Amino acid sequence: MKITAIAPYAGLAEIINDVAAEKGITTIDVLVGDLQEGVRSAIQAEKQNCDIIISRGETAERIKKHVAIPVISIDVSGFDLLRVITLIKDTDSHAAFVGFPAIANAVKTISSLIDVHLDVYAINDELHIEQQLRKLKESHYTFVIGDVITVQLAEKTGLHGLLLTSGRESVLNAFIQAEDAYRMIAALKNERDTYREMIYNQHQHTVLVNGQATVLSHREFPLPMDYVEWLADAIATHGPLQFLMAYQHQLYELNGRQLLGRQVLIELQEQKDIPEALPLVTLISPANDAVYLSSNHHEVQQLIEHADALRDQAGPIILTGETGSGKESLARHIHGLSEGFFLKVDGSQCQVAFYDVLADILHQGGVLYIINAESLPDEALAWLKAHQQNPFRIILTADLETKGKLPVKGTLLHLPPLRERKQDIADLARLFISTFNSEFGRQIAGIRPEAMDLLENYAYPQNITELGRIMKEAVLEEETEYILDGTIETILSSMGPDTKVEIDLSGTFADIETQIIQAVWLEENKNRSKTAQRLGINRTTLWRKLKELD
Structure with missing residues (x-):
């Protein structure tokens, strides 16, 4: 048992050392410090793996608020009170007790029992103690009984301070309490360690x-x-x-x-x-993932400027555009370096009660990004209507045709498809090369003009997402420092018209299954719920298999 004793005055420290020696306790540090000084010492002791802290009075009460380990308070016993009150029993001078409420009632009771006139003032902080002492000085009081802080301030004010001290019996009782507390702590630690070992073995x-x-x-x-x-x-x-x-x-x-x-x-x-x-919640960390929002297209540049202006404004935002056109990148750009998290959910999956949970998680700011908002059930739509002003921002994605059905008065931002902004393909391709070089340890230095021509003349039914898949495969397959037109041509030809997947029945069952999943996924515009429903599998299985396609 490692004890740190923090005595508000030096005399108490001596008694603590004597009692510890009598009990054969050697693992104890005895310090002298009152109130805030005592709190600082206690915090440091906890950092040094102290098991128990022993202190007294208001110092002990303050320490309890700042440490998690047990704090044993040395009592001021009835004998301790009787001893100091007896000192003024026969004086003709005015005397008062000034101190914290924890002991004021006991002082009043003891003084009444032994028929000593003693005015009692219960004060909650040092500032008011000093003010009360000045009033007593003006009223010609002579003696003031109190704790360390009261006695120190009394002497500065010109009064005689009588310190309430704790005797050996009170200190001995504190050690007994400390031993009892330590036995309980040891039992709890043993139980905790047992559970922790069980948790370790569960690999979670x-x-x-x-x-x-x-x-x-x-x-x-x-x-x-x-x-x-x-x-x-x-x-x-x-x-x-x-x-x-x-x-x-x-x-x-x-x-x-x-x-x-x-x-x-x-x-x-x-x-x-x-x-x-x-329900599935995706926590997206903008600092860790690239945001592919570079654009030389006039309409998209204006859109980004509009999005920048929305960063400091409240109210929902509705994003429309084809699958893979960059809606999530735009949403994350709006979030930028704002406080709070970026949480992504599928509007077709969450019950309305779960949105209350997400709102609590985002109570200090962030973004609730709801995809497939056109699939929100009526209860969730009602929730959205009632929660348009929040500490966090709501960003929705919806089909351009159905966005008018949403009961949300928000700013509409529409992203054009990649085939209408071909001047962006070169910069996006370079961003993808940089990302995949880093991810896969490749050293691709660029892309040849002939290969870029092929990329710029492709239709991209799946937009930026599809360009990313093409560049990932190119970075992995290219054997030279620059991506060649032959590499791109091979990749594009393998994708087929309109990215339809031809099912090759000559492969293994796993190969055929992968092709079927990819085909249905593309046909359903990458809607996981609809894809899983058509395939007759749950969303978790689909999520895992789609990861294998990346």
Whole structure:
């Protein structure tokens, strides 16, 4: 047991040392410090793995607010009070007690029992103690009983201060309490270590949040800790949560529940069999992923300028455009370096109650990015209508034909397809080369003009997303420092007209399955819910198989 004793006055430190020696306690540091000085010492002691802190009075009460380890308070016993009050029993001078409320009532009771006239003033802070002492001085008081701070201020004011001291009995009792507390702590630590070992063996990510996050699993927790703490607050408010969480190209099942008090346990685990009904939330980190929004197209340049102007304005934004035209990049550009997180959900998947959870997570700002907003159920549309003014921004994507059905008065931004902005293809291709060079350790220096001509004359049914797939394959396949026209021609010819996938039945079952999934996915404009429904598989399985296509 490692103890740090913080005595408000030197005499108490001597008694603590004597009692510790009598009890054979050697692992103890005894310091002298009152109030804020004592708090600073306690914080430092906790950092140095102290088990128990012993202090007294208001100093102990303040320390309790700043450390998580047990703080044992040395009592001022009835004998201690009787001893100091007896000193003024026979004086004709005016005397008063001035100090913190915790002991004021006991002083009043003892002085009444022994028939000593003593005015009692319960004060909550040092400033008011000093003000009260000045009033007593003006009223011709002589003696003031109190704690260390009262006695120090009394002497500065010209009064005689009588310090309330704690005797050996009170110190001995504090040590007994410390030993009892340590036995309880040791038992809890043993139980905690047992659970922690169990968690280690389950190969999952687990974090306990109680004011701050403590990782219990042996692996680093994959989500940002500030996001975890906000999520824990939402769980404490709304109750247990279970949903899919995607972050940095990895999918997890997240389970969160509240334990005792405000403690929240959050578990992340990669599982193959996840209920299809679970909503999927994607946490996007703009600092980690490239935003492909470069443009030399006049209409898109104006659109980006408009988006920049919207960064400091409230209200929803509705983005329209074909699949892969850059709506998410534009949404992330609007978010920019703003505070808060960027959470992406599918409007066809989430129940309305889940939007309240997301709103709590984003209570300090951020973006709620809802794709396929035209598929929102009526309850979610009503929620949107009632939540158009938030600490966070709502950005929706919708079909141009159906955006008018949304009950949201927001700014409309439309992104033209890539085939109408071919002057952007060269810069976007260079951005993709840089990204894939970094990701795959390649050293492609550029792209030959003939290859660029092929790219600029392609139709891109899937827009920027399709250009990204082409450039990824080119970076991986090219054997020279520059991407050649032959490489691009081979890739484009393999894609076929309108990117329809020809099913080759001569391959393995896995190859045929992959081709079918890709074909249906493209036909459904990459709508995961519709693709999964047509294929008769759950969204999690589809998500995993689509990752294999990237």
